[in-house]
Amino acid sequence: MNRGLTRAGRGPMPDHARPRTGRSRRRLIAAPAGFLLHGPSGSVGLDGPLTSFRGLSEAENAVREGTHGNIVAGAVPFDQESGTSSFYLGRRVTGRPAVLGRPTRRSQFVPDVIFNDTEIAGYIRMVDHVLPMLRSPNDVLEKIVAARAERFFTTEPVDPLQLYGRIVDMYPRVHSYLVEHLETPGVYTMGASPELFVKKTGDIVTMTPLAGTIPRNPSLSTPEDTARAHAELFTDKYLVEHRHLVEFMLKGLAPFCTVVDHTHEPQLIDVPGVWHLGTPIRGRLTSPGVRVADLVSALHPSPAVCGVPQSASLQLITTNESPRGYYGGLVGWLDSNGDCELYMALRGLDFDARNGCLTLRAGGGIVKGSRMDVEFTETTAKLATMRRVLGITPLLEASASSRSGRPVREAANA
Numbered sequence: 001m002n003r004g005l006t007r008a009g010r011g012p013m014p015d016h017a018r019p020r021t022g023r024s025r026r027r028l029i030a031a032p033a034g035f036l037l038h039g040p041s042g043s044v045g046l047d048g049p050l051t052s053f054r055g056l057s058e059a060e061n062a063v064r065e066g067t068h069g070n071i072v073a074g075a076v077p078f079d080q081e082s083g084t085s086s087f088y089l090g091r092r093v094t095g096r097p098a099v100l101g102r103p104t105r106r107s108q109f110v111p112d113v114i115f116n117d118t119e120i121a122g123y124i125r126m127v128d129h130v131l132p133m134l135r136s137p138n139d140v141l142e143k144i145v146a147a148r149a150e151r152f153f154t155t156e157p158v159d160p161l162q163l164y165g166r167i168v169d170m171y172p173r174v175h176s177y178l179v180e181h182l183e184t185p186g187v188y189t190m191g192a193s194p195e196l197f198v199k200k201t202g203d204i205v206t207m208t209p210l211a212g213t214i215p216r217n218p219s220l221s222t223p224e225d226t227a228r229a230h231a232e233l234f235t236d237k238y239l240v241e242h243r244h245l246v247e248f249m250l251k252g253l254a255p256f257c258t259v260v261d262h263t264h265e266p267q268l269i270d271v272p273g274v275w276h277l278g279t280p281i282r283g284r285l286t287s288p289g290v291r292v293a294d295l296v297s298a299l300h301p302s303p304a305v306c307g308v309p310q311s312a313s314l315q316l317i318t319t320n321e322s323p324r325g326y327y328g329g330l331v332g333w334l335d336s337n338g339d340c341e342l343y344m345a346l347r348g349l350d351f352d353a354r355n356g357c358l359t360l361r362a363g364g365g366i367v368k369g370s371r372m373d374v375e376f377t378e379t380t381a382k383l384a385t386m387r388r389v390l391g392i393t394p395l396l397e398a399s400a401s402s403r404s405g406r407p408v409r410e411a412a413n414a
């Protein structure tokens, strides 16, 4: 167990990354304390002194003891073999940190290399490599999630909490998250997650796995765009891509549940910038004492971020992509009652406050019948969620605007 490694023992934060406290009549979180979550289900932060853990199972044991705090919160990486978790045990605080309300200085974000072309080339190679495998009746691969990164540098120091505040303000309909990396203090993963991985309340688990995506069309009215999304997503290619995920989740849940209910048809899910197919699932656990760490090892990484079969997809991803870190992992909290809320760490970025480097990452499920150009456009639409936060014109909106000759409406929360 890695107890006892507290913020006090982790060296100083750089000046421009250090949080400041402010005065407000609302209840405030004075410091970021490793983890923040804001969204329709409420706000969660931590109050110290904190104890930290590099594994979900140890973190769960400690919070269930209930002696050092009532909540443990943080992130599980995409690949638990090559990365470590960052969990912080403390007391639950609800409310908005004072610093989130502060106006941000306008920074410029410049690309690492023009168009981040190395990552684009790697993505194209990966998709080219897997498409024939998916078509071959002799290959086991049925679905794989290929992802690509975009890297930018800030031209002046950026406060990670102010950056996070922009995410919270821009995307109130989904859950925003921030986790400081335990291994590398001063590095943060943050974003606006569209997807509930698992929520546990007593003996009830709920989730809405998402797979199947098309970008929103900001030049259409909402009813027109809804009709278009329905017509495009309820077709064989997307339904198969989605079914792989639902089948995996149902199979993974079965040993833990006495009953599992789900809708037989997926639903159209409206999240910032894109439409998804999603299936709400609800299970009754064999006991409220089922461990969250056991649910996570049965269900993560799911085909929402990895593929089918899991081991072959994981192998292809770890061999061919730059390390994903917390992208495609899980973020959220577990408490001393055995309850939890974990979200998929998607539509986010890694921010290294020590050198101003930001890495955005997004991917999409590839199945037999997928097309390179359509898949690439899907990753562009997903990357746009964080590009908007940085004030970098999303490529899709820029090109749609120049084609139509008129400005395109902001689609982030349309």
Ligand SMILES: C=C(O[C@H]1C=CC=C(C(=O)O)[C@@H]1O)C(=O)O
Pocket (backbone or CB within 6 Å): 145, 147, 195, 210, 211, 212, 213, 276, 303, 304, 305, 346, 347, 361, 362, 363, 364, 365, 382
């Ligand atoms: C892998 C991502 O999204 C997942 C979640 C929803 C829909 C997805 C899809 O349609 O491929 C992905 O499975 C991402 O945002 O990087």
